[in-house]
Amino acid sequence: MIVGIPKEIKNNENRVACTPAGVKEFVKRGHSIIVQSDAGDGSGFTPDMYAEAGAKMVDTIEEVYSSSEMIVKVKEPIEYEYKLIREDQLVFTFFHFASSEELTKAMIESKSVCIAYETVEKNDRSLPLLIPMSEVAGRMSIQEGAKYLEKPMKGRGILLGGVPGVRPAKVLILGGGVVGANAAKMAAGMGADVTIMDISLPRLRYLDDIMPANVNTFMSNEYHIRELIATHDLIVGAVLIPGAKAPNLITRDMLKEMLPGTVLVDVAVDQGGCIETCKPTTHQDPIYLIDDIVHYCVANMPGAVPYTSTLALTNATLPYAIKLANMGWKEACRKDKELMKGLNIIKGNVVYEAVAETFGLEYKPVSDFL
Secondary structure (H helix, E strand, C coil), X not given: CEEEECCCCCCCCCCCCCCHHHHHHHHHCCCEEEEECCCCHHHCCCHHHHHHHCCEEECCHHHHHHHCCEEECCCXXXXXXXXXXXXXXXXXXXXXXXXXXXXXHHHHHHCCEEEEHHHCCCCCCCCXXXXXXXXXXXXXXXXXXHHHCCHHHCCCCCCCCCECCECCCEEEEECCCHHHHHHHHHHHHCCCEEEEEECCHHHHHHHHHHCCCCEEEEECCHHHHHHHHCCCCEEEECCCCCCCCCCCCECHHHHHHCCCCCEEEEHHHHHCXXXXXXXXXXXXXXXXXXXXXXXXXXXXXXXXXXXXXXXXXXXXXXXXXXXXXXXXXXXXXHHCHHHHCCEEEECCEECCHHHHHHHCCCECCHHHCC
């Protein structure tokens, strides 16, 4: 199969979908890899490194799309790329369709085959291609939150870990999944007073067992959220419903109950956000204020640490991408139920029920196409 690796063109997205080591694995199996010449620059991988691994290097994104049977990306295609995607072309990337009707309709019109990293799912309900980026984003949420708590950044002017004789900042994490757990570890390690909330009692028991003493667990519901937001300095939204829009756990009216300079970091922004006042921002312009509350809602947080993120993502995606290249999408998805769950749109048809429900579109089961 001819596999294309384009340069990411989303704002300040420095990751690349495949490392030179990953390219080598494709080539060893007889596949042809086309890499845009500057695709790896932001992650520290040079054109020579890709060429030595066996990739064919091209100068433009148009050449990558026009010559490839499968496109492997990091982030969802943006408007400029819509017209480049061809009928029957396989696109394997993070899509987060439920957060963008425009993207969903564009991919329907393209008649391509869209497999979304974020809905590939194992039998235990874990999301193997989302986990590494969730780990990065969870840890970064605290790193960025600590920065924006500083007064010059419009925050409350609080040091996350405090100092002897001065209490540390209070961090509230909504959601005890991969993002939430990693955020809690990072915040606890910096010395903050951390509370992590979830609706699953078994998950809270597990987190209570593994977390340091400065992490408390609390059952999540509206009453408890309203109670805690009034006293916490950094609030991290870390809620995910696979393939669907995240629920609004913090509503517009709740902002008035928070302390001025409180920082909100919504890691769920690429699935619509779990904070009602959330709207996607960029690394170039990451925050905005509403009611003196700092909102940090960057939709591609791991893009700020591209070397780490690219290696972590390739480690997870490569086995699936190779399987798709070896067998073609139909055979691969027939044989691998995890990949089958990644199918979202097939040749103009929405085959992921949560996406169809979000936009009131016709849903067709994957089995109709396999």
